[in-house]
Amino acid sequence: MAAEASSPAAAVAAAAGQSDAEREEALDRMLTRLALAEDSRLAPVLTRVLPYAITSLASPAASVRKLVMEILSHINKRVKHRPEISLPMLDLWRIYTESTSSTIVRNFCIVYIEMAFERLLREEKGSIAPDLLINISNVPEQHQGIILRLVVKAIGECNAHKVDDATASKYQSISGSNDGLVFSDFCFQTILYQTPPQGIGCPAGLSVVQSERVTGKLPLKGDTLVSRKLGILNVIEAMQLAPEIVYPLYLAAASDSQESVTKRGEELLKRKASAVNLEDSNLVKRLFTLFNGTASAENIPAEQKVTPAHSSLRVRLMGVFCRSIAAANAFPYTLQCIFGCIYAYQFSLGTHLLFEEALTHLLGDQNDLTQDLASQGMSIVYELGDASMKEQLVHALVNTLSGAATKKRAVKLMEDSEVFQEGTIGKNPTGGKLSTYKELCSLANEMGQPDLIYKFMDLANYQAAINSKRGAAFGFSKIAKQAGEALQPHLHTLIPRLVRYQYDPDKNIQDSMGHIWKLIVTDPKKTIDEHYDIIVEDLLVQSGSRLWRSREASCLALADIIQCRRYSQVYKHLRKIWITTFRAMDDIKETVRNAGDTLCRAVSSLTVRLCDVSLTSPSDAKETMNIVLPYLLSEGVLSKVSSVQKASISLVMKLAKGAGPALKPHLSELVSCMLECLSRTAGIQTEKLESLRIAVAKDSPMWETLDICLKVVDKESLDLLVPRLAQMVKSAVGLNTRVGVASFITLLVQKVMVDIKPYVATLLRVLYSAVLEEKSSAAKRAFASSCAAVLKYASPSQAQKLIEDTASLHLGEKNAQLSAAVLVKAYLSNAADVLGGYNAVVIPVIFASRFDDDKDLSALYGELWEDIPSNERVTLQLYLPEIISLLCDCMSSSSWAGKRKSAKAIKKLCDALGESLSVHQNNILKSLLKELPGRFWEGKDAILDALSSLCSSCHAAITAEDSGMPCVILNAVCLACSRKSKLYREAAFSCLQQVITAFKDPGFFNIVFPMLYEVSNRSVICKTRGSSSLAASSSTEQDESDGASVSLDKVLNCVASCITIAFPQDIINQRKNILEIILNSLSPKESWQSIDFPLADRKGAKFAGELAELSESVKSEQAKAFLKQCMSILKDLENPTGVAMEMD
Incomplete structure (x- = not known):
């Protein structure tokens, strides 16, 4: 095809003789070829296509031109963002310079020539x-x-x-x-x-x-x-x-x-x-x-x-x-x-602008004389300028004063450029001066912190800004009187700045701005009132400035202008002012913190006055309280900054005192915040909190505030307050807070009394759970006290469920038992009238738990038992069926501790009631006999002790009800005497002796004596073997010896009891064996325990005194009886002179 000849020039030449149809066909093929060409091979294609397409624009055929535009559009999209793709620059230039090229071809050529040249x-x-x-x-x-x-x-x-x-x-x-x-x-x-x-x-x-x-x-x-x-x-x-x-x-x-x-x-x-x-x-x-x-x-x-x-x-x-x-x-x-x-006015105006810029720059010089001369020059420029020039000059000075100036004079720093006056920022480590740019750079490099130079320059800019403001004040004071009405449009911008600058830490700036203030403001009070909102807004913005002097000045100015203001003037700014106050009180710079304290005192005084219903209308007081109190509680009282927290707590207390009814909508938030604050504030000791259920701590601001809240609580406010307290019971952390919540609930119930009834179910549920979950004893007692206070107003069904749940805790682990004791003690103290109706549920639990293995629990339940007003015997007889039922249930439980506790309680019951227990002896006896067989567990000897006491107390009733029961008991005890555990066997022999003594059945001799004889012989044999065995005997043999041996005293006691009740013929028949047992007991192999008294101590009077003292101190009744017998013997042996005989 001619259009696709070997060179672009040939292609263009060939195109001149083509018809429109041929040209259209060629362009169509070129478009297809373009579309199929990859970007990496696009440049050679463009070399042939682009010149041909542009020359084709000379064709009058619309179809040809349309195809050309499609091709050019495609080329533009492909090469627009690919500058590496070249275009045929020389071919396009050749087409452009040809005399035969039409205008449209040249126009398109120049576009692509420009694009090609760039590439x-x-x-x-x-x-x-x-x-x-x-x-x-x-x-x-x-x-x-x-x-x-x-x-x-x-x-x-x-x-x-x-x-x-x-x-x-x-x-x-x-x-x-x-x-x-x-x-x-x-x-x-x-x-x-x-x-x-x-x-x-x-x-x-x-x-x-x-x-x-x-x-x-x-x-x-x-x-x-x-x-x-x-x-x-x-x-x-x-x-x-x-x-x-x-x-x-x-x-x-x-x-x-x-x-x-x-x-x-x-x-x-x-x-x-x-x-x-x-x-x-x-x-x-x-x-x-x-x-x-x-x-x-x-x-x-x-x-x-x-x-x-x-x-x-x-x-x-x-x-x-x-x-x-x-x-x-x-x-x-x-x-x-x-x-x-x-x-030339334009030239004159430009000159004035240059003068103004130069003089404005000099106004920021550090030298006072330079500033004064520059200000006089400004005055002259102002006088010579026209109206437009004067307006522009005033506007520039106002912008400088207000910090809104945007045009800065560029200064090129050289090595010897002075950045600070000598002595401004001290000296370098070697004692040299620090003022020029070169010296500052050297110091930054020596310290290994090159970026320090930027901080130096920032400090220099900051100092220049201060100088500029002071210089602008110089210049402004010179033209203020002349400016007159020209200043009026700028007053709304200027006045807030002037107010703030009058509190600037720099005394010179204070004086300069104060002078300007007097010049342009004739009535300061009226001016501040008219511009009050914009002044406060500016001060609030500047209080967050990165410049410490702006923050300090803003706080001091705010503290001054908010005094004696009405609610209508400050309500829209009050929350922002408090935010600013707390931020300033936590500022990094001490002077700003001091200014924040000053502002805090001022805004506190204002807030207290606006919230006091005696000084402010109730509606305004309520609105003020709605603005301030939530912020104080959320950001102030709970702040981690000590000064902010103390100021907030003190202010909240003052607001509560004067707020009256306006406090009611905020009671729930206020109370919860004060309670949470108890654990955050130092000075509240645990010892003090433990007594808060009786009286609030008078030296605690939080509790003073809570006391005020209690005074304004009414029935309506409980709807929000009680759910919040219930939530705090579940989620509050910190011992002080948790005890405080419990104490407050107690005081609240005492205050509202019957009004608490709709919330009793909620409170009892959370308080009861809190007692169970609480680890601290102080908090546990506090929650229990609250629970008891609420219990007074519970319905019968609610009270019954709570007391039954409490009683059931004695079957649980130690914490549950402890919780039950604490709760019952609280019920006895605070809700005794309610608890009195459920003594049949509570007293059995108290009695049984007195015998718990844990000394702390047993002591606690012992105190509860002592608190019961009636006599012990009367109480036991009154609630005996319930006690017996509970003890039998405990005996049949799977807990060994429960069985042990129940057995000890049965023994005490038998000792206290004696034969009065005969009515219920059958149930008790069945429970005890049921537990004797089976595996041994630690403390099982308590069942034997209980059985012996029961037999001693109710032997007549047992025999009367079932004459065969004594033999059953005897056989069960004899079986226990054969167990391997030494302690258990000794308890069994003791029980055997008491059973024999109690029932006095002569037939027991023939049943028991053979077993006793055998045990006695085995004991003697074991001891003989033990004395002759080597020290290296195996542990297995030693265990067998321990298992076979038993105290011969126990055996002799049982033998003596058997002989006492036996028929004479039975004794005669067993005389040989009886004598053998006696001889065994007198054998030298049987040890005798004695206490060796020094000879000087064997005087009757002194020895008798020691026995008397020992008799008073021991708790065992049996020991007391033996000591009294000894004292009686000593008395009988005294000689007529009163001196005790010596005993060998």
């Missing part, structure tokens, strides 16, 4: 750029600007430092032509271009059209503009143009704002333009146009009017005019120049 390498740009200038004078003006910008951009990138000979020769080729003049004129405009301030307006020396021609779409800035200007100067030098052409350009370059451009312009001005003819009329006319501009010309459109050159260039031009006769004779340019210098 060239830097060397290619530098080589191609001169070629683009050929015939530039004949190019349309719009295309001319694009091409010239491309050339100048290439010059800036490639020729900023030098121009090689090949490139220089290309530029020289257009020197004498119109193309050279067009290029040099564009270069002159680029040299004149300066970035306008804030990017708005037309640069000096140019028109709007010229400025846009130079910049294109975006303004030129920074290094890009400098490099282009330097490149232009190098190229213009290489072109070797006439001095009259390049003189204005070099003159503009020598007046540039950039130092590098200025130096290069000065150099070229001296070397290349020193021979310029200043009498050339065309040159003089160009220079006057540059000086005056064409702004006053009426026949020129506004966008083409050229503005006058900038000040430094005009100064140079004035020097040139003074050396030129042609310039002096150039009328009317000379006259226009003179009058422009005298009456």
